Amino acid sequence: MNFLEYKKYLYWGGAFLLVIIFWLAFGSESNEAPVLYASPQQGTFKIDVTTTGELRAKNSTSIRGPEGIREFRIFNVPIQRLIPEGTVVKKGDFVAELDRSEITSSFQDAQLELEEAESQYESAQLDSTLTLSQARDNLINLEYAVEEAKIAVEQSKYESPAVQRQVEIDLERARRELEQARKNYKTQVRQAEVNLREIEADLKQERREVERIREIMSKFTIYAPENGMVIYKRNRDGSKTTEGSSISAWDPVVAELPDFSVMNSITYVNEVDIQNVRIGQNVDIGLDAMPEKELTGMVTDVANIGEQRPNSDSKVFQVVVELNEADTTIRPAMTTSNTIHVNKIENVVYVPLETIHTADSLNFVFKRDGLDMTMQQVVLGMMNDNDVIIHEGVSLNDQLYLSTPPDTAGVQKVYLPEDVLKEYRDEEETEEIVEQAPTNERTGDISERQRRRPVNRE
Template identity: 40%
Template sequence: MKLTRPLLILLAIVVLAGGYFYFADSSDDSGQSNLLVSVKEGPLLVTIHASGELQAKRSEKIKGPDGLRSVGLYRVTIEDLIPEGTVVKEGDYVASLDKTELDEKIKESQTEIDKIETQLDQIRIDTAIEMRGLRDQLINLKFSLEDKKLSMELSKYEPQAIQKQAQLDMEKSEREYAQLENKLILTREKSIAKVGEIDASYRQQEHKLNRLLGFQKKMTIMAPKDGMVIYIRNWNGKRGPGSQISGWDATVAELPDLSEMMTMAYINEVDISKVMPGQNARITVDAFPGKEFQGLVVTKANIGEQIRNYDTKVFEVIVILQEQDSLLRPAMTTGISITVDSIGTCLQIPLEAIQSDSLSFVFKKTRTGFIKQEVVTGPSTDIDISIALGLSKNDMVSLNAPSHADDLEFVYLDQDEKRQMIQELENALTRRIKAQQVIARSVKQENLQSKDTGGSTFIIF
């Protein structure tokens, strides 16, 4: 035992000294320091990063009155809206809409009704006067006709010419009487038709007024069910007090279902081809540093769009959270890492260690200095890159170019081994892509409510 301890101490000193001369002396002959790293072995996860915003998978829309366009209201201002995040019960007050334009239309409709009532009274008075005049004329003609009949009776003792004249006078009076009777009937029918036309306009305006008065009550918005009020968000920002709703989209706010959450992100057109439904994702929430949630890519847009604050076209991607937390709320900012490729185990080095000059190589440290070692690379992350051929585990490579780098020996790979390895990498990538495509095809689609438009959109989950 007494001899063992000194031997162990001596062995440790030898190892430390060897390690110092092999690893610690990272300076070359010119005195330049080189940043050395060791080739490590382990799993490699290729991820795409994006920021997003939490949303409820489903939500109940809190809408303004239906049929705004039918009463001539195309845009209505939200006059008041309770603070976002307020928990309400069914029937509680949520918002009120500006009634200024509606009140003006009510006044206009009432004025029109008053005008029609005046016209109706006027036509009734005019008709009554005209009908009375015709009746008086009819009475007078009746007396005249009786007088003509009497004259004809008295003329039978007169000469033939006088009798003929008396008969003609009587026939003329009868004709005038019949004509006046017919005129009275036509005048009555005409007045009835005119009154009916005005009365129809009156009923139409009265119906419009009743609809407008009904809308007055609907301009105060109540909660359709229990929940937490969340403001609507669209390309123009939040829809809060002072914003407007339209006759096409009368949504004032929404009551999200907090039991199922999702996050939406925008992926640039360079990376979108790597994203597929069914891929796993890690989600962080800015409000809760250190907490991480598992997610699943459920859909990606087929067409890119130009979004504010993005330099290039981006594609919408939706990720469903596979675990829930009572602290999560809509509109919270999220960080999303989508795993687009994974390798169980491989050799890895930092990405900046790779040098390119028609061939990929690294500055590999040897016992006598550095060499340029050709390598075959595989998938990479933002930090590391996999090495398929050219290095071994625990080899040391330099992150920066040593002095006199141009004079260093270049060690080439065996061309047959290189071609074979490149083919194996391509085959492995094809297998992984096919496996992801199978997963993507296995998911089903469900018709879910769209957040922005109030309509429907298909998303996969």
């Protein structure tokens, strides 16, 4: 090789090297994201509902305020003093002090009414004493009149018959007046007794009223009925009872003394997921305050009616999860993370949710077919937060686009046979009928139906 040929090859090699460098520097910077693929997986498919909850004791002893304050037209009582929440108390220890201003006013009114009743009773006694005393004096005077008439009769025997007849008439009149006075006196005594009994009954009622108010006032200082840790009542808006809060006459609970042996996690499930939650489902429970603890539980109650919770845009349903383990370190109001195991289906094919696309109300996936691709119709099953079951349309060897390809013009659409689609439509109609059956008849129905379906027809 002469020098000229060597120089020619050197130029060509340098040019080729410059092209490679230029491509590496500028050609590799493309605005198009790299295409990612995913293959279907086969195995156990788990469907979980994840929520946040709060620990509460399943059983507790209520610390209650005074009962019966509605009788005195008192419907809400402010709280003046409270011991700190979480205080461990013994039976009889002080817990709270309520405002006595309204009950004190009622007590003063009742005392005034009692004093008035006592005055009426004393007045009635004096009136009865005076009236009966006058009646007794009148009887004595009438008795004297009868005696005088008798004497006049005895002295008239020497008088004319007319005079004798007159004094006899006077004697008879005096006797009748005495007899009538005696009957009237008995009636007056009975009237006085009845009147005094009525006034005495009112007096006793007023006394009972005062004693009742005094008894209720003594309960405005609240003491612990049992040993335990004080946990204050939560209001409907989620706020805790504090100093300055009021207790209702219809529900005078101030606090609870929880039983830590059995704890519940109270959680709320949105209206989309609640249809899959059933009593008896297992739950994995974590504690935000103690991440190292792993607890388990079971769903024991599912609310039938939804509610609007604060800071929530959708309706939620209360779900009660009972913990299987007893742990002395956990406390009420601790935040829990609950994973409710709704369903577990064996031996099914599933793909990431990102591979599913919708067109004309049908579900499709984009399959890689060598250098080309096809748009394959699929039949979907149940889904969780990440994946969805595919009953028809894919095989384990397929490569599926994780996102919509940049250029879908002219992509061939492959539809499933009508008889296959009809089979699944019939099963969906059957499922709707089953969903109308009682809950205990529906338990496990979906998982059994999923197991009966074929994995793939390809």
